[in-house]
Amino acid sequence: MSSTFEIVAGVIAETSEIPLEKITPEVHAIDDLGIDSLDFLDIVFALDKKFGIKIPLEAWTEDVNQGRAKVEDYFVLKNLCARIDELVAAKNA
């Protein structure tokens, strides 16, 4: 069974045409991989479908804008995967 990171990396590679070897848990989706907001919508669409969740992009944006969270909390891939795991766990609870 694939890990959350493997699935996320696969989706990013396929959606944004970024070589899989460049996608590591430590990279920042925007700063390091250069993913823009439109590509990110496609990525979130694919991740929502794969995990059966609704990634709360609007709430995350609000958290960042209000200073309750840092961009890194959501866009560094290991953190993104942790958030996805939380959403999946909440869905299955």
Next chain:
Amino acid sequence: MRLEYFEMIDSVEEFDAERGHIRAIARVPMASPVFEGHFPTHPILPGVLLLETMNHASGYLLLGLHRLTKLPLFTGVKKGKFRKFVTPGMVLEASADLIHDGSGFGVTKAMITLDGQRIADAEITLSLVDFPTPELAAEIRRRAELIGLAATASA
């Protein structure tokens, strides 16, 4: 359709929030400057305007689902196909089904048919943003009311 004003939808015939579905009518005008160039002596509605029509149907669907509180903006298209020529005077049916309700965006499967025959289809992504001005929000509401969406969406 008022092609020069990008008013592609004439009336909303069906809006079903539960199913995430909209069906609308788009009447291709008999004359338009668009047809003078596309093409001289041989008028055909450009595929890009069919795409815009599917985008508008999708946008009105999301507007209705969000009770006219968010502005849908066209951000992506996949699998766009234009299967038959559309000429002046045709009465098209434009429909859209929500296939993904994302956070701050929606994805639809949109289609244009003529007498039940598929003319064009596409998967369309729209971002949902706050209205940049109250005037635009009012104008969109006015337009939605004019085509019959406001009553069904707020019911």
